[in-house]
Amino acid sequence: MKTLFTLFRKNSLFFLPFLLWIIVGGVLLATYSQRELFLGINGEHSAIGDVLITGITYLGDGIMFGIILILMLIMQKFRLFFIGLATFLLAAIIVQIAKHYFNAPRPIAYFGDETALVHTVKWVTVHSSCSFPSGHSTVAFGMFSFLAIIIRNKKLGLLFIGLALLAAYSRIYLAQHFFADVYVGSILGTLCTVIVCGFFKFRDSTESPELCTEAILKANASL
Numbered sequence: 001m002k003t004l005f006t007l008f009r010k011n012s013l014f015f016l017p018f019l020l021w022i023i024v025g026g027v028l029l030a031t032y033s034q035r036e037l038f039l040g041i042n043g044e045h046s047a048i049g050d051v052l053i054t055g056i057t058y059l060g061d062g063i064m065f066g067i068i069l070i071l072m073l074i075m076q077k078f079r080l081f082f083i084g085l086a087t088f089l090l091a092a093i094i095v096q097i098a099k100h101y102f103n104a105p106r107p108i109a110y111f112g113d114e115t116a117l118v119h120t121v122k123w124v125t126v127h128s129s130c131s132f133p134s135g136h137s138t139v140a141f142g143m144f145s146f147l148a149i150i151i152r153n154k155k156l157g158l159l160f161i162g163l164a165l166l167a168a169y170s171r172i173y174l175a176q177h178f179f180a181d182v183y184v185g186s187i188l189g190t191l192c193t194v195i196v197c198g199f200f201k202f203r204d205s206t207e208s209p210e211l212c213t214e215a216i217l218k219a220n221a222s223l
Contacts, residue, residue: 149193
């Protein structure tokens with residue numbers, strides 16, 4: 001518990017806005033229906049937004065996380081590479097199991113004959129099944145919470161949470177997911193990072209008390 005508290009405290013610029021997002025998102029889910037939330041967000045669009053959001057959504061693509069992991073290998077940050085890889089694999093496994101277990105319809109299938117209400121971008125392929133939870137949102141929050149923890153400049157935590165939220169928003173804008181999909185995905189991705197990083201810090205603390213609060217930062221001292 002002390003290890004997790006230290007992790008949250010040192011990365012408060014990411015985790016405090018994340019906590020606010022969890023509270024606000026939970027209130028929205030309790031107040032509005034799935035239909036109302038989706039149409040309210042997806043209905044606000046523009047030609048410029050279509051282009052920008054199409055690019056932003058790749059922030060939650062597994063390829064982006066893969067590029068970061070490759071860079072860590074090139075920089076010989078092997079310990080961070082394995083922590084990041086473990087985070088990604090844990091998130092991917094959980095999401096794929098959940099997606100196929102629930103097999104929830106995506107917006108384009110959910111609205112059926114009312115698809116005219118759904119805004120889509122003509123150059124983006126819109127899927128129809130396995131909506132819950134959002135894989136892109138899970139990966140985005142897993143990746144950006146991971147970066148927030150390992151980067152020494154903690155002020156970047158605000159940037160990382162902002163980018164993660166943009167990636168989640170893009171999934172609704174592009175009609176790929178509902179609000180609940182990205183909301184739960186954000187929680188899953190962040191939890192995967194906390195679990196993996198907490199495990200490595202706990203393991204270090206059992207070997208040397210001095211490493212309890214600095215294990216991951218020390219491994220990335222020159223990043």
